[in-house]
Amino acid sequence: MPELPEVETVARTLEPQIKGRVIDAAHVLLPKTLEAGKDLLSAAFPGARVTAVRRRGKVLLFDLEPGYVMAFHLKMTGRLFVHKAGEEPNKHTRLIFDLAPEAEKPAARLFFDDARTFGYCRLMQPEDLTFWPFWTKLGPEPLSLAQKDFIQSVKNRKGAIKALLLDQTVIAGIGNIYADEACFRSGVPPSAPASSLTGKQLGKLLENIKAVLTESIEECGSSIRDYRDANGDAGAFQNRFRVYGRAGEACVDCGTPLQKTVVAGRATVFCPRCQRI
DNA sequence: TCCTCCCTGTTC
């Protein structure tokens, strides 16, 4: 499930493959996957050139010249791969972008594959971002978030702390894996109301969010089932999970069997001994 | 603020 580290890794591995390249054509194999921008397709392609690939929260953004932006949300099973020209779609291919040949690069095709079809792409003009509610409501980037701002935004909230970490309007990019891992490292029960935590505990939580995200980016993300980067390679951070997916196993710190529960409608694993307030 | 639904491949 691509969260911030996985989307960051996709951006880093994809940009060298497509930056500077002109998109000749877009093929929409599943209409709903192109969530916005059907009316812009014929104006943008052929001709739009990719000038940058970047990330905001879990959103992957292509800047196109002149005057367009493409946003992708991979959700659970979305993938972006560059294939050789002539590559035929597979059963999960939803969008294809034909890349024109460049000086030293032959023609190619960028596939957006998505088995569960939750992912989407939006082709927009930059000013359209203002009218995309999900984008305008996105919370701050965790890696550059100041402790005082994080504490301020959650300290009086009554909801479970994990629910707030998953709320993209509070903090952008955290999903189920990193929420559980950050709570464990901080000794915070995921179900604890945010308002029950001290400023010191919240500060520590943000530090551990940054640590777990940074470590995962260094490992090229976590590959549970479907996730691969744009080179088709798996990440390695799944080998460093301390709680996610380890219900019933021994806590790495105290040996107590890890417990499984549901918070914010999501499977949640925690150590009943280490995570207490 | 919380619950349900969307969707399909994998696991039990």
Next chain:
DNA sequence: GAACAGGGAGGA
């Protein structure tokens, strides 16, 4: 053949 995985929209 049912349960499960889960990000985010939308409704209670």
